[in-house]
Amino acid sequence: MEIFEEFINKYNRNESLVKATDLELNDLESEFNIVLPNDYKLFIKSYGDVWTPSILDIIVDNDLELNDIQDFWSIEKIIYDKKNEWTSQLSTDLIPFASDCMGSIFGFLTSNLKQKNENSSVYFFDHDLNTVEKISNSFTDWIYRFNKL
Structure with a gap:
């Protein structure tokens, strides 16, 4: 998808991307009895654990009201967090997929x-x-917002 390709070319700094597999996505969906959105699955299977530290600089330099995105999580990290970490303790049932520079979570x-x-x-x-x-x-609209920066 062109929107995702633009995002990766503009922001990704992870030179050894680990892409999600169909098996991992199936495991995640089975584990939590969910069906992930197709746009997210396409992104994570095509690119994986993207790292985008430069987004924070753009937001700060331009004084924007926007949460930065820094790390897209591996499927393994999503499952672990959902079972053992932040998202296991939230009152709102959230499936995490990424975090900002301060550890807050997108999901x-x-x-x-x-x-x-x-x-x-x-x-x-x-x-x-x-x-x-x-x-x-x-997810696609969310990525598109960063492309417009």
């Missing part, structure tokens, strides 16, 4: 992943404020 609501969808809204968990808010109508 999908589990309740939105009960049936097959092309896309699903993206939510942001701010670990300092302990809040979850919707920040985009889809």
Whole structure:
């Protein structure tokens, strides 16, 4: 997808990307009885654990009201976190997929992943404020916002 390719070319600094496999995605979906959105699956299978530290500089330099994205998580990390870390303790049932430079988390609501969808809204968990808010109508739209920076 052109939007994803532009994002990767502009921001990725991980030279040894580990892409998600169909088996890993199936394991994640089975583990939590969810169906991940197609746009996210396409991204993670095509690119994997993308690292985008330069986004923070752009946001700070331009004084933008936007949460930076730094790390896209491997499927293994998603499962581990959901079972043992931050997202296992949230009152809002969130499937994490990425984090910002301060460790706050981007994810999908589990309740939105009960049936097959092309896309699903993206939510942001701010670990300092302990809040979850919707920040985009889809993963693709969310990525597109960074492309416009």
